[in-house]
Amino acid sequence: MPALELFVDPPDRLVPRDGNLVLSPPLPGLSRVLIRHLYCSLRVPPVPGAYPAVLDTGAPLTVFPHNLWSNQFKWRAGRDYDELPVAGIGTVLTGQVLGYRYSFRLARLRVPVELAGRDPKGDRLRLDSLVCQLADAGGPPFVLLGLWGGAFTGRRLAVEPQPNSDDLHARLEF
Amino acid sequence: MNTTDVNATVPTTPPPASAAVDPMSEPAFEECIEEWNRYHEDVMAGRLNHVHVPVGHHFAYYGGRIIDHDPDFQVLQHRAAAKAGVHWARLVIRFCGEPVISWA
Numbered sequence: 001m002p003a004l005e006l007f008v009d010p011p012d013r014l015v016p017r018d019g020n021l022v023l024s025p026p027l028p029g030l031s032r033v034l035i036r037h038l039y040c041s042l043r044v045p046p047v048p049g050a051y052p053a054v055l056d057t058g059a060p061l062t063v064f065p066h067n068l069w070s071n072q073f074k075w076r077a078g079r080d081y082d083e084l085p086v087a088g089i090g091t092v093l094t095g096q097v098l099g100y101r102y103s104f105r106l107a108r109l110r111v112p113v114e115l116a117g118r119d120p121k122g123d124r125l126r127l128d129s130l131v132c133q134l135a136d137a138g139g140p141p142f143v144l145l146g147l148w149g150g151a152f153t154g155r156r157l158a159v160e161p162q163p164n165s166d167d168l169h170a171r172l173e174f
Numbered sequence: 175m176n177t178t179d180v181n182a183t184v185p186t187t188p189p190p191a192s193a194a195v196d197p198m199s200e201p202a203f204e205e206c207i208e209e210w211n212r213y214h215e216d217v218m219a220g221r222l223n224h225v226h227v228p229v230g231h232h233f234a235y236y237g238g239r240i241i242d243h244d245p246d247f248q249v250l251q252h253r254a255a256a257k258a259g260v261h262w263a264r265l266v267i268r269f270c271g272e273p274v275i276s277w278a
Contacts (some may be wrong), residue, residue: 007214012224013211013273035275041210043203050206062277067247099272103237118211139253141247141269 003158004125006038006055006170015173038159038170041116042071042143052142053115055157055172059097059146063104064130068143069134072134073111081107081134097134097146102139107132115151125174127151179190197260206263212238227270234258235266245272 010019015036021033041050051068069075077083083091084106094103102174108131115125131149133139156173193203213235216222222240227233232256233243240260244250247267255262 007210009214011219011226011274012268012270013229015221015277017223017275018218035228037274041203041207043206048200048203048206048261050203050210052268055178064195072249103186114203116203116207118214120207120211141271 001173002123002125003171003173004040004115004123005119006117006172007038007052008036008038008168011037032166036057036168040145040172043114043116044111045114047073050116053145054142055151056097056144057147057152057157059144060093061146061149062107062130062131062151063095063097063140063144063146064137064142065141066135066137067141075109075111075134076159077105077107080111081109083128084109093133094102095139096136097144098140100133100138100140102137104139105132105136107134113147115172116135123174125155125172189213197258197264200261201264209236209264213268224270229270229272232267232269235268236260236264241265 010017014155019035023031023033035131038053039052039092042053043050049061072172073080075081085091087107091105092103093106094101111157113127113130115127116122129148129150155156157170158173159165159170162169216238221225221238222235224233227240227243231243231245232247232250234241234250236254236258242250242254244253251262251267253263254265258265
């Protein structure tokens with residue numbers, strides 16, 4: 001089964017920096033709590049570079065920050081995406097994830113998005129016709145891969161303890 | 175203009191080993207992933223210190239150290255690439271947000 005091996009990191013600015021909260025006193029079988037998040041690399045051919053995409057099943061849809069979709073990828077309506085008008089509302093909606101509250105356009109991409117894991121020569125997951133939020137300024141400043149619209153549908157997220165460790169190994173199978 | 179405390183990071187990870195690669199050339203996706211792996215390994219080994227990066231700034235990493243930071247992604251991308259002498263797409267750029275957990 002093809003899969004992406006995900007990056008499993010402590011979030012930035014966490015104290016302690018290794019993301020391990022040591023319990024004092026420890027409980028039987030539990031001496032620390034690990035704070036981690038999962039991400040993979042994303043690209044939008046032919047734009048060069050790799051961009052982090054955080055996996056967040058708590059986000060209802062995938063979110064692209066304004067500085068990426070508008071300024072970096074230079075996506076334009078009718079060429080790179082179709083705006084999706086919602087009956088009785090229109091195309092501009094308001095969303096909230098991870099403490100960010102923002103306006104966005106609901107869109108279906110005409111351009112493919114490609115996800116890669118840690119192995120540079122490993123499997124790639126190509127997402128065609130991704131349904132997503134194109135956030136205005138003020139939204140999350142990184143790509144969030146949300147539950148519906150194409151990133152998770154039909155995949156399996158496997159999170160397991162690493163051998164001889166309580167740290168995590170994670171992969172997205174497809 | 176931001177100033178970066180280069181002493182706040184410890185450049186222990188060597189830059190890309192292949193001398194044949196022109197750092198100013200546009201990287202393949204695979205090369206970008208390799209740099210993300212170097213960043214990941216430095217994070218997991220506790221070799222990077224983000225303390226000097228203000229909340230709300232993006233920061234750019236390359237070759238084992240944080241090169242620069244700025245609230246504007248594109249401004250940072252081009253300034254850090256010039257500082258590091260590499261194509262902008264070779265940089266690892268991350269956002270420094272509020273800590274997900276802090277002490278009450």
